[in-house]
Amino acid sequence: MDLPNNTIDRVCRIFGCLESLEERQVDFVSSKDLAQAIGTTNDTIRKDISLLGVTGYTRKGYSVVSLKKELGQTLKLDKKRKACIVGLGRLGTALLDYERFKQDGFEIVAGFDNSINKLERIKTHIDVFAISEMENIIAQKSIELGIITVPANNAQEVADELIKAGVSGILNFSPEKIVVPKEIIYLDMDFTSALRFIAARFITNKLRKSRVA
Amino acid sequence: MDLPNNTIDRVCRIFGCLESLEERQVDFVSSKDLAQAIGTTNDTIRKDISLLGVTGYTRKGYSVVSLKKELGQTLKLDKKRKACIVGLGRLGTALLDYERFKQDGFEIVAGFDNSINKLERIKTHIDVFAISEMENIIAQKSIELGIITVPANNAQEVADELIKAGVSGILNFSPEKIVVPKEIIYLDMDFTSALRFIAARFITNKLRKSRVA
DNA sequence: TTGTATCTGTGAAATAAATCACGGATATAT
DNA sequence: ATATATCCGTGATTTATTTCACAGATACAA
Ligand SMILES: NC(=O)c1ccc[n+]([C@@H]2O[C@H](COP(=O)([O-])OP(=O)(O)OC[C@H]3O[C@@H](n4cnc5c(N)ncnc54)[C@H](O)[C@@H]3O)[C@@H](O)[C@H]2O)c1
Ligand SMILES: NC(=O)c1ccc[n+]([C@@H]2O[C@H](COP(=O)([O-])OP(=O)(O)OC[C@H]3O[C@@H](n4cnc5c(N)ncnc54)[C@H](O)[C@@H]3O)[C@@H](O)[C@H]2O)c1
Numbered sequence: 001m002d003l004p005n006n007t008i009d010r011v012c013r014i015f016g017c018l019e020s021l022e023e024r025q026v027d028f029v030s031s032k033d034l035a036q037a038i039g040t041t042n043d044t045i046r047k048d049i050s051l052l053g054v055t056g057y058t059r060k061g062y063s064v065v066s067l068k069k070e071l072g073q074t075l076k077l078d079k080k081r082k083a084c085i086v087g088l089g090r091l092g093t094a095l096l097d098y099e100r101f102k103q104d105g106f107e108i109v110a111g112f113d114n115s116i117n118k119l120e121r122i123k124t125h126i127d128v129f130a131i132s133e134m135e136n137i138i139a140q141k142s143i144e145l146g147i148i149t150v151p152a153n154n155a156q157e158v159a160d161e162l163i164k165a166g167v168s169g170i171l172n173f174s175p176e177k178i179v180v181p182k183e184i185i186y187l188d189m190d191f192t193s194a195l196r197f198i199a200a201r202f203i204t205n206k207l208r209k210s211r212v213a
Numbered sequence: 214m215d216l217p218n219n220t221i222d223r224v225c226r227i228f229g230c231l232e233s234l235e236e237r238q239v240d241f242v243s244s245k246d247l248a249q250a251i252g253t254t255n256d257t258i259r260k261d262i263s264l265l266g267v268t269g270y271t272r273k274g275y276s277v278v279s280l281k282k283e284l285g286q287t288l289k290l291d292k293k294r295k296a297c298i299v300g301l302g303r304l305g306t307a308l309l310d311y312e313r314f315k316q317d318g319f320e321i322v323a324g325f326d327n328s329i330n331k332l333e334r335i336k337t338h339i340d341v342f343a344i345s346e347m348e349n350i351i352a353q354k355s356i357e358l359g360i361i362t363v364p365a366n367n368a369q370e371v372a373d374e375l376i377k378a379g380v381s382g383i384l385n386f387s388p389e390k391i392v393v394p395k396e397i398i399y400l401d402m403d404f405t406s407a408l409r410f411i412a413a414r415f416i417t418n419k420l421r422k423s424r425v426a
Numbered sequence: 427t428t429g430t431a432t433c434t435g436t437g438a439a440a441t442a443a444a445t446c447a448c449g450g451a452t453a454t455a456t
Numbered sequence: 457a458t459a460t461a462t463c464c465g466t467g468a469t470t471t472a473t474t475t476c477a478c479a480g481a482t483a484c485a486a
Contacts, residue, residue, distance in 0.1 A: 003417050004473065012409035013401070017390055020365070030433065037390040039399070042433090043475055050435060058481035059433050075413040083408070090310070094303040095404075100388060104405040106412075144415075145408065152233070169411035171404075175313060177230055177250040185414045186252070187407055188226070191308075191384075192317040194400055195296070195358065196225035198382035200288040201398045202357075204216050217443065243463065255463085256445055263465060271451040272463050 007048045008075070013038040014045070015077055018068035019104070030061035077105065082143045084110040084167075086158050087150030088118055088128060091173055095147060096126050109141050131161070138165040145169045152176035159186075220261045221288070226251040227258070228290055231281035232317070243274035290318065295356045297323040297380075299371050300363030301331055301341060304386060308360060309339050322354050344374070351378040358382045365389035372399075 003011075017037045021029055031042040031049070038045075049062065054070045056062040072078035083101070085092050088111050095101075096111050111128040113119055119128050129137055137143070146162035148155055148170060155174040162170060169185040172178055180186045216224075230250045234242055244255040244262070251258075262275065267283040269275035285291035296314070298305050301324050308314075309324050324341040326332055332341050342350055350356070359375035361368055361383060368387040375383060382398040385391050393399045 006473070008413045008417060009406075009410055012406045012413060013390070013403065015409060016388060016403060016406055020389060032433085036392055041475075044473085046434065047436085047474075056434055058435095059431085059483050061433065074416075075409075076416050077409050077412060079412070081408075081412055090307040094307050097303070098404075101405065101408070104388075104408075106405070106408050145411065168415060169408075171407055171411060175229060175317075176233060177226070179249055185411045187411055189402065189404065189407055190226065190229060191311075191402065192314065192319070193222075193225045193229055194384055194402055195294075195314070195317075195319050195382075196228060196288075196290050197222055198358065198384060198398045198400055199290060199292070199294055200221050200225060202381060203287075203289050204221060219443070245463080254445075257443085259464065260444080260466085269464055271465095272453050272461085274463070 003051060007051055010038060010040065010044070010048050011052065011071055011075060012077070014048070015068065015071055015075075016104075018064055018071070021064045022068060026064055028057070028061040029064050029067070031056075033061070080105050080107060081145060082107050082109045082141060083145035083147055084108065084112060084134075084138065084141075084143045085147045085149060086112045086131070086134070086162065087148060087154075088113040088122055089149065089151075092147075092149035093122060093124065095149065095173075096122075096124050096128075106145065108147075109143060110137050112137075134161055135165040138162070138167060143167060145171065148172045148174055148178075150174060216264060220264055223251060223253065223257070223261050224265065224284055224288060225290070227261070228281065228284055228288075229317075231277055231284070234277045235281060239277055241270070241274040242277050242280070244269075246274070293318050293320060294358055295320050295322045295354060296358035296360055297321065297325060297347075297351065297354075297356045298360045298362060299325045299344070299347070299375065300361060300367075301326040301335055302362065302364075305360075305362035306335060306337065308362065308386075309335075309337050309341075319358065321360075322356060323350050325350075347374055348378040351375070351380060356380060358384065361385045361387055361391075363387060 014034055017034060031045040035042045035045045052074050054067055083106050085096050085108060096108060101108055108126055111126055112131050112134050114131040122128055144167060146167040148158050150158050152174045155172060155176045156178050159170055159178045159180060163184055171187050171189060173189045175190055175192055227247055230247060244258040248255045248258045265284060265287050267280055296319050298309050298321060309321060314321055321339055324339055325344050325347050327344040335341055357380060359380040361371050363371050365387045368385060368389045369391050372383055372391045372393060376397055384400050384402060386402045388403055388405055
């Protein structure tokens, strides 16, 4: 399949909205509501959804349950995926215990750190390991996603190890940019860039649009 | 000024690269290097930079120092801005003490929580306040940016209060989408959406492109 | 039952963005 | 000194994405 990049981004956000609508037992949602929630127009939402081949109901909108199901199936967002966190400092341990990930289909099944000290002190119900065990554990547990929360200086080396160990996707929380082979799906969660994006828009007063993390 | 949205996003990321290049005392950087770092092509980088009116040097690239200075001035990324964090739980306290923000020009000058208990127990050098004081403190300290780290259920109410108190930009870490008036610059840092974006790209094998947070 | 206000679905048109392609410069090597 | 490999700058071109516009549908109100 070949979807616009922006569509993929929006669909992932839409999926999150659907999740919360489903919880609140809302039956139908209009393109307009979704548009407002994720910051775009109803035209765009309808186009996105129609690209995915899902149809709604006149005068009612989309069935929350079945839209979620369809989007989930098409983009395999319904598939459970395993992830690990590398770097168990302040941010890494917060993420380790963030239960929401599991509910959203991403199960954190391992944490890694290179400090034995840290490893001994951490209290969490997730298994934590020395960095030297990474390759084994990732293979053994079939971990697909690596989340990087080590200091900036170590981000590239950790990325290289994760890739060597076999992950397919990387989410990087360090402020340092990482270079990966093109078959690896990689995304930065750079908080400073996000704040800068907001600040820059104070100047260039354009309409809000979704921004791919 | 009226820059493409994507350009703004990329420039913010480029700015981060320049920061680290500057630290490492690198004098020049090519469009190709920057492209690789942020995941795009050299054409696009050159176009972006030329839209900002900055020029480089044949056969050498761009002067790291002066490119950073120019981008900083044009998009006011060099201006120091004050921010506050609302919700001092696991994530909020980690962000509160994240020194890098200050170095990047975003100074966290206040934290807010509605639990007196939490407020008393927190140890940090940043001033923390009860939520009831928010309006006063934000005005008094001229805080422009609000960072939301409260549970999803409370995100909208906190956003409303932040806006009422006068912030111009909001960065939301809760998974719940928030609706804001269009003059407020707003961005989600939705970790689950980011993981989904990666997962979705396992399926739709497109080239990596930058994704606006 | 009849109107009317919504909503979707979708080609067409308009915008926006990315690529291409190549001229002009100039470090660097020989 | 000359050749060569880079690297920028930028119109032109192509591609991608959004927006428009309007034809169905149909819930809902009167
Ligand atoms: N703390 C925040 O709020 C925050 C916010 C945004 C970004 N970040 C970024 O996230 C990353 C982590 O931040 P933090 O505050 O948690 O830092 P931290 O120093 O508290 O934690 C880093 C952890 O990584 C471990 N580590 C270092 N090198 C390693 C390696 N090679 N292999 C495995 N583990 C290694 C350390 O032992 C430590 O436990 C940093 O890059 C930081 O810039 C943090
Ligand atoms: N912990 C993580 O790693 C993580 C990761 C991604 C997203 N998030 C999101 O970030 C948010 C915070 O997560 P957390 O784990 O830190 O939660 P937490 O429960 O540890 O902290 C939430 C804090 O917000 C305060 N609070 C609640 N309602 C408030 C209100 N109306 N006004 C002011 N303060 C209020 C609480 O007292 C508490 O201190 C949540 O929305 C969560 O989904 C967290």
